[in-house]
Amino acid sequence: MVKEIEKTGLPVVHMCNLVPISLTVGTNRIVPTISIPYPLGDPAAPQEEQWKLRYHRVGVALDALAADVKEQTVFKVKI
Amino acid sequence: MRLEIGNFPVREVRFGETTAYSNGILTINKEEALKVVMEDEHITEADLVIACPGDPVRIVPVKEAIEPRVKVSGGTMFPGVTNELVPVGWGRTHALKGVDVLVVGKHWGGFQDGLIDMSGPGAKHTFYSSLKHICLVADTDEEFERYEQQKKNHALRWAGHRLAEYIATCVKDLEPETLEVYELPPITQRSPEVNALPGVVYVMQLDSQMEEDGYNALVYGWDSNHMLPTFMHPNEVLDGAIVSGSFMPCSSKFSTYCHQNNPTIKRLYQEHGKTINFLGVIMSNLNVNLEEKTRSALFVAQIAKSLGAVGAIVAEEGYGNPDVDFIKCIVALEEAGIKTVGITNECTGRDGRSQPLVALDERADALVTTGNVSELIELPPMPIVIGELEALARDGLSGGWEGCVRPDGSIIMENNAMFCGDTICGFSRKRMAEF
Amino acid sequence: MKKGILYINQFFGQIGGEEMADYEPEIREGLVGPATFLQQQLKDIEITHTIICGDNFMGSRKEEAVQRIMGFLQDKEIDIFFAGPAFRAGRYGVACGTICHEVNQKLNIPAITSMNEENPGVEMFRYTDIYIFKGGKSAAQMKEDIKAMARFANKLVHGEPLLPAAEEGYFGRGKRHEIYPEDGPMAADRVVDMLLKKLRGEPFQTELPMPKTERIPIAPPIKDLSRATIALVTSGGIVPHENPDRIQSASATRWGKYDIAGMDSLSPEIFKTIHAGYDPNAANEDPNRVVPLDALRAYEKEGKIGKVYDYFYTTVGTGTTQGEAARMGREIARELLEAGVDGVILTST
Numbered sequence: 001m002v003k004e005i006e007k008t009g010l011p012v013v014h015m016c017n018l019v020p021i022s023l024t025v026g027t028n029r030i031v032p033t034i035s036i037p038y039p040l041g042d043p044a045a046p047q048e049e050q051w052k053l054r055y056h057r058v059g060v061a062l063d064a065l066a067a068d069v070k071e072q073t074v075f076k077v078k079i
Numbered sequence: 080m081r082l083e084i085g086n087f088p089v090r091e092v093r094f095g096e097t098t099a100y101s102n103g104i105l106t107i108n109k110e111e112a113l114k115v116v117m118e119d120e121h122i123t124e125a126d127l128v129i130a131c132p133g134d135p136v137r138i139v140p141v142k143e144a145i146e147p148r149v150k151v152s153g154g155t156m157f158p159g160v161t162n163e164l165v166p167v168g169w170g171r172t173h174a175l176k177g178v179d180v181l182v183v184g185k186h187w188g189g190f191q192d193g194l195i196d197m198s199g200p201g202a203k204h205t206f207y208s209s210l211k212h213i214c215l216v217a218d219t220d221e222e223f224e225r226y227e228q229q230k231k232n233h234a235l236r237w238a239g240h241r242l243a244e245y246i247a248t249c250v251k252d253l254e255p256e257t258l259e260v261y262e263l264p265p266i267t268q269r270s271p272e273v274n275a276l277p278g279v280v281y282v283m284q285l286d287s288q289m290e291e292d293g294y295n296a297l298v299y300g301w302d303s304n305h306m307l308p309t310f311m312h313p314n315e316v317l318d319g320a321i322v323s324g325s326f327m328p329c330s331s332k333f334s335t336y337c338h339q340n341n342p343t344i345k346r347l348y349q350e351h352g353k354t355i356n357f358l359g360v361i362m363s364n365l366n367v368n369l370e371e372k373t374r375s376a377l378f379v380a381q382i383a384k385s386l387g388a389v390g391a392i393v394a395e396e397g398y399g400n401p402d403v404d405f406i407k408c409i410v411a412l413e414e415a416g417i418k419t420v421g422i423t424n425e426c427t428g429r430d431g432r433s434q435p436l437v438a439l440d441e442r443a444d445a446l447v448t449t450g451n452v453s454e455l456i457e458l459p460p461m462p463i464v465i466g467e468l469e470a471l472a473r474d475g476l477s478g479g480w481e482g483c484v485r486p487d488g489s490i491i492m493e494n495n496a497m498f499c500g501d502t503i504c505g506f507s508r509k510r511m512a513e514f
Numbered sequence: 515m516k517k518g519i520l521y522i523n524q525f526f527g528q529i530g531g532e533e534m535a536d537y538e539p540e541i542r543e544g545l546v547g548p549a550t551f552l553q554q555q556l557k558d559i560e561i562t563h564t565i566i567c568g569d570n571f572m573g574s575r576k577e578e579a580v581q582r583i584m585g586f587l588q589d590k591e592i593d594i595f596f597a598g599p600a601f602r603a604g605r606y607g608v609a610c611g612t613i614c615h616e617v618n619q620k621l622n623i624p625a626i627t628s629m630n631e632e633n634p635g636v637e638m639f640r641y642t643d644i645y646i647f648k649g650g651k652s653a654a655q656m657k658e659d660i661k662a663m664a665r666f667a668n669k670l671v672h673g674e675p676l677l678p679a680a681e682e683g684y685f686g687r688g689k690r691h692e693i694y695p696e697d698g699p700m701a702a703d704r705v706v707d708m709l710l711k712k713l714r715g716e717p718f719q720t721e722l723p724m725p726k727t728e729r730i731p732i733a734p735p736i737k738d739l740s741r742a743t744i745a746l747v748t749s750g751g752i753v754p755h756e757n758p759d760r761i762q763s764a765s766a767t768r769w770g771k772y773d774i775a776g777m778d779s780l781s782p783e784i785f786k787t788i789h790a791g792y793d794p795n796a797a798n799e800d801p802n803r804v805v806p807l808d809a810l811r812a813y814e815k816e817g818k819i820g821k822v823y824d825y826f827y828t829t830v831g832t833g834t835t836q837g838e839a840a841r842m843g844r845e846i847a848r849e850l851l852e853a854g855v856d857g858v859i860l861t862s863t
Contacts, residue, residue, distance in 0.1 A: 001747070001749060001829075001831075001839050001840070001842060001843035001846070001860065002843070002860055003728070003730045003840070003843065004839075004840050004843025004844045004846075004847050005747070005843055005846070005847040005850070005858050005860070006730045006731075006732075006733045007730055007847070008847045008848070008850075008851050009733050009734070010733055010847065010850060010851060010855065010856070010857065010858055011733040011734065011735055011736055011856075011857045011858070012733065012857070012858040012859075012860055013857075013858070013859055013860070014860050014862065015806075015859060015860065015861045015862070016861070016862040017367075017368050017369050017862075017863075018369055018372075018400050018403050018437075018438070018862075019369060020369075020403050020406070020407070020438045021400065021402075021403060021437045021438050022862075024434070024437065024438050024439050024727060025434075025437075025727065026727050026728060026729050026730055028730065028732045028733070029732075032369070033861070034368065035367055035368035036288075036367045036368060036400060036792050036863050037290065037367060037792040037793040037794070037795070037796050037797065037863060038796035038797065038803045038804075039750070039803060039804055039861055039862070039863060040802070040803050040804070040806050040809075040861070041796070041800060041802065041803035043795070043796045043799060043800075043803075050800075050803070051808075051809075054802065054803070054806050054808070054809045055809045055812060057806075057809075058806045058809035058810055058813065058859070059809075059813065059818070061859050062739060062744070062813060062818060062819060062857075062859075065735065065736045065739070065742075065744070065857040065858075065859075066735050066736045066737075066739050067735055068734075068735045069732055069735075070732070071732075190763075190764075190790050203694045203696075204694075228763060228790055229790070229794075277713050279709065279713075288792070288793075289793050290793045290795075291793060291795065328764070328833070342700055342701075342702035343701075343702040343705060343706065345702070346702045346703060346706045347706060350706060350710070354710055355710070355713075367792065367793070389713065390709050390712070390713045391709075392705055392706070392709055399791060399832055399833065400791075418709070418712045418713055419712075420705055420708045420709040420712060422701060422705045425690060425722065426833065426835075427689075427690040427691070427835075428835025428836060428837055428838070429835060430689065430835060430837050431688075431689035431690045431691045432688055432689055432690075432835075432836065432837055433835045433836035433837065434725060434727070434836060435690060435722055435725070436722070439724055439725070439727075440724075441724055443724075444720055444724075445708050445709070445712050445718060445720050446720050446721055446722040447701055447704045447705040447708060447721050448721045448722050449701045450692055451690065451691060451692050452833065453765060453833060453835060454691060454692045475763055475790060477764055477790065477833070480762060480765075481760075493765060493833075494692070495764070495765075495833065502701070503701070504702070505700055505701045505702025505703075505705065506700060506701065506702070507700065507701040508694070508695060508696065508697075508698045508699070508700055508701070509692055509693070509694050509695075510692070510693055510695070510698065510701075510704075510721060511690050511691065511692060511693070511721060511722070512678035512679075512680070512690070512691065512692075512693045513678060513679050513680070513686035513687070513688065513689065513690055514676070514678055514679050514686070514687060514689045514690075514691050
C-alpha cells in the first residue's frame with residue numbers, strides 16, 4: 001500500500017513497529033512505533049505519557065514528509 | 080535423561096462397557112469418559128464421536144488434538160496444566176498410537192480453529208486425515224467469548240487433555256507392543272566420539288502473540304509470551320511439557336499432538352551419535368514488538384553458542400509478522416557462526432505472487448517451506464459433518480469468510496483454516512513450487 | 515474440437531527476411547510455416563488461422579499492430595493462442611510476448627510461446643500469466659520447441675493436472691503454490707537433510723529462494739507543511755463499530771473511508787478494530803493509538819500543518835495478498851491525489 005501511494009508521487013511516511021518488514025518491502029520514509037497492538041500509546045503507561053509519545057512521533061512523521069531523503073530512511077525518535 | 084515411550088497401536092476404536100485396550104482394539108466407556116469431560120462445570124453438553132481415515136466425514140471447528148497418553152513412572156501428563164507441576168521427559172510413558180482426542184466445537188469456532196476432511200480431495204491438505212479421531216464434540220457456557228473471533232477455548236481444550244489421559248489410563252499396566260527409548264546424557268558427559276560430531280540445536284518459536292493470558296502455547300503451564308528463550312531437553316517436549324495455544328491461524332499451528340510426536344526431534348535423535356551431536360531444544364517464542372523479537376533472537380544465539388552448537392534448525396509456528404522473529408533468529412545464529420536451516424510456511428496469496436515471507440534476509444539461505452496459508456481450496460459437500468459446518472463461514476475462522484459455505488455443503492476456503500495443514504513440526508509432505 | 519491460432523513473424527511466415535521486417539499484420543486461414551508441424555503435434559485442437567507480422571512493425575508501431583491483430587481475432591472462435599517459437603531472436607521474442615500477453619488479458623484464454631533464456635522477451639514477460647517455454651538457440655531446434663508447446667497445450671485443453679513450471683518446461687512465473695507429492699519426503703527429513711548438507715559444506719537447494727524487491731523512486735518532500743493537507747491511512751482495521759463496509763478481519767479485499775471532519779480524536783464509542791491479527795484491546799480502548807487523529811489535530815491547531823484531510827482510510831493488513839494490497843493502495847492513492855492531499859501518514863499494526 002505504501003508503495004502504491006508513493007508511486008503516484010505523494011510523499012508517504014510509514015509508522016510501524018516492524019521496521020524490517022517495511023524495509024524489506026521497500027518503504028522510503030519510516031518512523032518506528034512502539035508495538036504491533038498499540039503503535040502509539042502503551043495502555044500500561046499513564047495517559048499523559050501516551051499522549052506525549054504519540055504527539056512526538058506524529059511530529060517526527062510530519063517532519064519526515066517534509067524531509068528531502070535520498071535513500072530508505074528510518075527516522076530517529078526520542079520518546 | 081531417559082524417556083521410554085511404550086506404544087499401543089490402535090487398529091479400531093469402539094464404544095463399550097469398559098474402557099480397555101486389547102489386541103489393537105480400544106474400547107471406550109462413553110458415559111465414564113464424558114464424566115471426566117464434565118468435571119468442568121463450564122461444559123454444558125458433550126458427546127464423543129469416532130471418525131476414521133476414509134470416512135465420508137468433515138470435522139469443523141477443530142480446536143486441538145492430543146495423543147492419549149499416561150505416565151507410568153516419572154512425572155505427570157501435562158504438568159502445570161492439568162496436573163501437578165513436576166519435571167517430565169523421563170521414566171515411562173504409555174501412548175495409544177494412530178489415534179488422538181480431537182477437540183471440536185459443537186457450534187462455535189474462532190480464528191484459531193480448523194477443518195479436517197477424512198476422505199476425498201480435502202484429505203491431502205492435512206496430516207490429521209490419517210489419524211483415527213475420538214472427537215470430543217462439546218459446548219460451554221463461556222459467554223464472554225461466544226461471539227468473539229479470538230477464543231481461549233479453555234474449558235474444551237483442558238477437557239481434551241483430561242480425556243486423553245483418562246483413555247490412556249487403560250494401558251498404564253499393560254505391556255506395550257513396541258518401546259521407543261529417548262536418551263541424551265548431559266552435554267558435558269557424552270563420549271569423545273559423540274562430542275566430535277557437530278553440535279546441533281532445534282529452536283522452536285512457539286505461538287505467543289497474545290498479550291492477554293489464556294491464548295498462547297504453554298511451557299510447563301507458563302505462558303510463552305512471558306518468557307525468554309530457554310534451554311530444554313527434547314524429551315520434555317515429547318512428554319507433554321508443551322501444550323498448544325489457541326491463537327495462530329490453524330494451518331500454521333502445532334497441536335499438542337504435534338509436540339508429543341515432533342518428527343523433527345525424532346529425526347535429530349536418529350542422527351544423534353551418527354552424524355550429529357544433538358544438544359537439545361532452545362524453546363523460544365514469537366513476539367509483538369521489534370525489541371522483544373530482537374531480544375529473543377539474541378538469547379537464542381547466545382544459548383546456542385554457549386552450548387557449542389555449530390548447526391541449528393529454527394521452526395516458526397506462524398506467519399506474517401512472526402516472520403521477523405524467524406528471520407532475525409536465523410540471522411543472529413548465522414552471525415554467531417552457526418549454520419542454520421529454517422522451517423516455516425509461506426503466504427504467497429491466492430494468486431501465488433505475494434512475497435512469501437514478510438521479512439527476508441540473504442543470510443536465510445536454507446529454508447524448508449510446507450505450504451501457502453492463503454492457498455485457495457474448493458471442496459465438494461461431505462455426507463457427514465462433525466461439529467457445525469456454518470462455523471467456517473460465520474465465526475471468523477482464519478481461512479473462512481461469509482458465504483464460503485454453500486447451501487449444498489460444498490466449501491471454498493483458504494488453507495489458513497486447515498487444521499495443522501502445514502505441520503511445520505515436520506509431518507508435511509506438502510511443499511511449494513513455482514508455476 | 516478446440517480452436518487455436520498461431521502468431522509468427524515475416525521470416526517464418528515466408529514473406530522475407532530483414533528487408534520485409536516492416537510487413538503489416540495479416541491473418542490467413544489455415545497453416546503457414548511452423549503451423550503445419552504444430553498442427554501435427556496437437557490433439558483435439560485445430561489451428562484455424564496463422565497471423566503474420568513483421569518484427570519491426572510490431573516493434574516500432576506496437577499499439578497499431580496489437581490493435582489490428584486484436585481486430586482480426588474479434589470474430590474468430592478461439593480457445594488457445596500460440597506464438598513463435600522465437601529462439602534467440604530478440605525482436606521476435608518481444609513481439610511474441612507482447613501479443614500473447616494482450617490476447618491472454620483481453621480474451622482470457624491461455625497463450626503459449628517459446629524462447630531461449632537469452633531472449634530479452636523472457637524477462638519482460640515471464641511474470642505475466644502467459645507460458646514461455648524454454649526454447650533452443652536457433653531454428654535448428656524448431657521441432658523440439660514446438661513439441662514442448664504442443665504437449666502442454668494438449669494437457670491444458672484436456673484439463674489434465676499441471677505440474678510446476680520446471681517440470682512442464684516453461685519459465686517460472688513467480689507464482690508459488692502448493693504441491694502434494696504423496697510419497698515425497700516429510701518436512702522433518704527435508705530440513706534435517708538440508709542441515710547435514712550445510713554442515714558438511716555440500717551444495718544444498720533452499721526451498722525458498724530470496725525474491726527480489728521492487729524499489730520505488732522517493733517521492734519529493736512537502737515544501738510547506740503549514741499549508742499541506744495530510745491524510746491518515748491505516749492497515750490496522752479501525753472502523754465504525756458496525757463495520758459498514760464489511761471489511762474482512764483477515765485477507766482483506768475491501769477498504770473503507772470514514773468522515774472525521776470536526777472530530778478532535780477517534781472516540782472508542784464510535785470506532786474499534788476488526789483486525790484479527792493482533793490483540794484488539796488497546797486499539798478498542800483508544801483507537802488513537804492506531805490512528806493518531808488526536809495528535810494530528812493538535813498539529814493542525816498549532817498551524818504546523820494546514821489541514822487534516824476530512825476522511826481517514828482503513829483496511830486490514832493481515833493475510834492480505836500483495837496483489838490485493840497493491841490494488842487497494844492504488845484505489846486509495848487515486849482518491850487522495852484527486853482530493854488534493856499533499857502527504858500521507860500510514861500506520862500499521
